[in-house]
Amino acid sequence: MILLERNPQAPRAWLGNLPVTSRYTFGLGGERFFRAIKDEGKILGTHCPKCERTYVPATIYCERCLGKLDEWVDVGSTGAVHTYTLLYENYDGSPREEPEIIAFVSMGDGGIVHRLGEIDPEEVEIGLEVEVVFKPKSERQGSILDIVHFRPVA
Amino acid sequence: MSMRKVAVVGAGMTKFVRRAQETPKELSWQASRMALQSCELTMDDIEAVCLGTAPDAFDGVHMNGEYLSDGAGAWRKPYMRSYVGGGTGVFVPIQGWYHVASGLFDVVLVLAEEKMSSFYPHAQAAFLTIFDHTTERALKPNLLWIFALEMNRYMTTYGISKEDIARVSVLHKHNAAKHPCALLGDADITVEDVLNSETLAWPVQRLDVSPVSDGAVAIILAAEHIAKRITDKPVWIEGVGWSLDTAYWTNRDLVYPRYVEYAARQAYEMAGITEPRKQIHIAEPYDPFDYKALHHLEGLQLAERGKAVELYISGAAALDGDMPVCPSGGLLGVGNPIAAAGLMKIAELFWQLRGEAGDRQVAGAPRRGVAQAWGDLMQVGTVVIMGR
C-alpha cells in the first residue's frame, strides 16, 4: 500500500483548492545567516552569554531569556550525526530504489537537518563526523539548498 | 487558588474512518449529539462551547472554527477554538475545565473534530507547511522524518530493539479490535507483521504508524453541584497541565520529552499525586507512532527512562495488567483524526472509570487515569488526570 492509495468504495468527492501563495523574507537573523553561506561558505551561530548556548542556525534573540544576541560565531564546517533516517519513499508516496539519507547534524548547541551524501546508507551511524559540502560560489543563491549535502569527514 | 470541582458527565464519538461521507460539520454534530444524549441534556443546558481542531488545511477551510460552529452547537453561545497542534485533543478539555472551574459557566460542551481525508492527494503534504519556510521546507520534510529521526535517537540511546517497540503497535491494535469505533483494530496482528511491513523512513515502518482518519469526539463538563444532579457516576477532572519546549526541534532533547514531564508534574501536583506509578491505574499516552507511547510513558513518570518498553514485555500494559496502556486501542488502533484522537483518550478514561468500556474494560475497578497528547511542532505536552 502506498500513501496515495484510495479505497474505491470511498464516498464521492470533488477537487477544490485554497489559492494561497506566500512571499517569505529571511528575517533579520536569516539575512545574515544565509548571506554568510552564499558569500563566504560559512555557517554562523549566535551565542547567548547569559544562557551559555550557541544557536545554529543563528537567531537574533535567545529563546530562553529573550536577550538580544549580537555575538556571531563561525561554528565551522563539521559536526556529528545526532540522528538520521533512511527515506524509502518519495514525497508522492512512490518507492525509491536507494533510500535518501536525512540527518540532523549537531553544530553549536543546535544543528542543521539536511541530506547526507557520498556514503552508503549501511555505513551511516549516530556519532559519525560529517562536513558540509557547498555548491560552487557562483551557483549559490542564499538558500539552505546552497548546501548540497553533508559527507563523512575524509 | 479557589477552583470549583469539574466532572465529565457525558461523552460521544463517531466511528473513526478513512474517509467519511459526512462533512466536518456533520461529524461535529454527530459527536455533540451523542454526548448530549449520553447524559440526557439538551442544548438549552449548555452554557458555552469549546472546540478543538488542528490545522485548517485538513478540513480545507480557513477559520475552520467558524465553519464548524453550527455542528458544534455554538449558535448564540460563548464559543472559542483552541489549538495546540496534535496536543489539541487533550488541551480542549483543559480549556473547558477552566471555563467551569473558574465559575464562569456551569455546563460546557467540548468538541474535537478532524477530517484529514479532505486534503488531496494526502494529508502528509499539509504537514510540509508547518516547517520553517527558510531553513527546512526546501528539503521537503514530512512528519515521518521527524518521527524517524527521533525514534532512531531514542532506540539507539537505550539499545531498544525494533522488535520490542513493535509490541506497542501490536497491543494497541489488539485492544482496538474491541472498540466499536476503531479503524485499525486487529486481534490477530503480530510483531512479525509490524516488522515485515513496508519501510517508510527507517526505522519507521508502515505498522509503526497510526492512520490518518476522519472523526469527532465530544464530552460534557459540569460543575460539581450540577454534575451530581445529572449522574451518579461523575468522573472528576483532578489535574491538568501543559507545557511547551523549544519550537526549533533540533534544540530539543530527542530522547526524553521534558515538555511531557513538566505538563505531568503540573497535573500531578494539582491532583495530589506523589507516586504516579501507584496512584495512576490507566494510562492513555499519545501514540501516533509506537515508540511515542514509550517516550510519553517515561515523560509521564510511569516508567524509568528507557524502560517503558518493559511494561509491554512484562504484560503490565495489557488490559488485565497492573498498568493498562491505551485500553482504547490508541491512535495506532482506533485511528488518528488529530484533535479528535486526543479527546478520544479523555472519553476512554470516562468510560473505563465508569466501568462502561465493554469488552476492553480494564481489570480491577480502576479509580484514576491519565490522558496525554503531544503536538504543535512536536514540542507541546498536554495532560489531564481523571478519577472517580
Ligand SMILES: [Zn+2]
Ligand atoms: Zn539567553
